[in-house]
Amino acid sequence: MLRARPADVISEWFGVDDDFERSPADPRASYRHDVWLGLTLTVLAVVGMELSRSAGYLVQAGDHPAWLLYVLSGAGALPLVVRRRYPLAVLAVVYAHFLLVGLTVPVVAMSQVLQVVYFMTLYTAVAWARDRRAMLIVVTACLVAMFGWLFWQMAVSSGMQEYAESEGLLADPPGFLSPLDAMVAQTWLTNIAYFLGAIALGQVTWHAARRRAQLAEQAATIERQAxxxxxxxxxxxxxxxxxxxxxxxxxxxxxxxxxxxxxxxxxxxxxxxxxxxxxxxxxxxxxxxxxxxxxxxxxxxxRDIGDDGGTAAGEDRSPEPGVADIGRLVDADDGLDVSYTLVAEPVGAEGSVPGALGLSLYRTAQEALANVRKHSTARAAGVTVRVDRRPVADDRRFRGGYAEVEVVDDGRARPGSSGSGLGLVGIRERVATHHGLAEIGPRVTGGYRVRVRLPMPVEGP
CATH class of the missing domain: 1.20.5 (Single alpha-helices involved in coiled-coils or other helix-helix interfaces)
Known part of the structure; x- marks a missing residue:
């Protein structure tokens, strides 16, 4: 078994060859939020710089005027107003600002608000960059520049040495490492956690967004197929x-x-x-x-059928069943206790049910009982056929009376046996053919009901 090369693993994790391009669900709202975030951080950066200056923390700032410190602080945070629209450009601009300001006015680059800005900028670039290969190149260049700047600062700065001497740590080291070595290691560890944490968080967010997009696409595909x-x-x-x-x-x-x-x-x-x-x-x-x-x-x-169809080979051409044949459906010996009831008004009215209506009622009962046997825990079911030639006063469709079939059971859906629902679609199509009514669904008292009522033809001229 061949082991994947590290470069391939990194490329796959960063999605270099992936076709997915992350974009906000609502671009206008997202970009508007970025504007407010960037402006807020800009104000906080300027206010934070003034607070540090007023508290005497900027003694090492030299002769730089206050307005310059404000401008440099605000300039570091302002690019965030377009952070998700141009993530890689914002990263390059902000980190270039970090390098230039860090080499000339380090106290500005070290401010707390700008530290948050640098972290957020790197995170945004990894999480929202649409060109993953360009993202990897820009982020790598920024990391090289950042750690190069850090190495340079440690090489030319004597701050750690002066701090260790002032505290007397060089004469009596408190730990296993020398104070200077420990300070250097701690600085590097902090920066590694800082930058790699932003990258890891951004990439995890990108993977989550890709997964959501894949699930949404799969759901849409399933919906189309259904x-x-x-x-x-x-x-x-x-x-x-x-x-x-x-x-x-x-x-x-x-x-x-x-x-x-x-x-x-x-x-x-x-x-x-x-x-x-x-x-x-x-x-x-x-x-x-x-x-x-x-x-x-x-x-x-x-009217709207557009597919070609024909009679299946070997199809049974015997006379079609009707209302009189529904009673035979209860005779199946499969453990389900099925009762059959016929109610006719007047007596013998079931004989006047037209063949097409009788066939639809028979198919409805047949499909309903098949669903009970396949998908329900019911132990008993009831089939009731009602034929009433009296007009229904509140519905003109049934002015010639109606013929209906009702199938009820006492069970619930069997786990892991849900059907496609296409049989119920067929029942509704038959009901629509005859302009009737269908009631299909669970009962309040438990079990399931399928009831179909079809209009009888009006008697007389």
Whole structure:
């Protein structure tokens, strides 16, 4: 197994070849906040310099006028107003300021506020730079310059020596190392922690932002795929409805043809006929109305279909089930106790349910029971079919009465067995075909309910 080279590890950690470019979620608000932050730190830098001067901390500042100290302090913090818009340029400008001021007026560069500014600038460059390769180059150059300046300051400064002599540390060293060696080591350790801490914090922030962007992209992809699966499920279900309604309508058209031929023969016989020609004509009228209503719903539902589809090979072409067949769904011996109830008003009204409505009610019950068996902890379920020919006063859709099926259970969702939800999409598509109502969801008292109510055709002319 080949070990990765250190350069490759560093390049990968800093995201040198990564396509991700971090940018604020709300650029205008973020840049406005940067302006306020930069101006606040500029004011604090100037105020802090005056406080240090007034407290006598700037004895070594020499003959530099106060206004120059204020200008240099403010100039070090002011570039932060554009820190996230131009992170690398701000880093270069601020650290160039640090070097120039540190070599000429060190007391300014050592002020507490500017120390915070230098840390924040380095952090921002690592966390927000869009060109990671350029970031690595600029940050490396700044670190070399900073540690070079630190080495130069230690080489030419006698402050540590004077401090050790004044405290008598050279004559009686208190620790294992000499005082001068300990001071030098402590200075280097502090600066290493300072600069590398800013870099590490910035890079961790950048990785977190990249991870959030990846998760957001994955969530968007999953949402698109789910929408596509839902759309395909709708198309598949509509094609299935089309085939089923085709069989029902074809039946009505065949009846119309047969009854029309019978009426023509009866009319041709005139008074010699023994059967009233009004009977086949009434049958033709009823069948044609039923066929037109079903075709109208079919066209309305399938208007937007754009995919090609056809009958699957080997598809069962036996007569489509209806309301009378729903009772057979409870006979499955799979451990689920299913009860069946039929309520008809008037008695025998279930026989007047059109074939298309009966088929939709049957498919609804079939899908609901399948969901209970696959995805629920229920031990019992109930199937109720209601057919009522009385008009519903508050809903004109049901002025001819309604036919409905209701499936309820006493369980809850089984862990780890959640379905795709596409079966429920199919139920809603069938309901939309017939302009009915659907109630699908958990019950307040526990369990789950699927109830579908479809309008019955109006009786009479």
């Amino acid at each position: 929408a596509e699966l839902g759309r395909r499920a709708v198309v598949t279900e509509r094609l299935r409805i089309a085939r089923e309604l085709h069989d029902v309508v074809a039946h009505h058209v065949s009846v119309i043809g047969i009854q029309a031929a019978a009426a023509r023969r009866l009319l041709a016989k005139g008074d010699a006929g023994t059967q009233d020609p009004q009977v086949p004509l009434a049958t033709i009228e009823s069948a044609s109305r039923d066929a037109v209503e079903q075709m109208r719903g079919l066209v309305g539902t399938l």
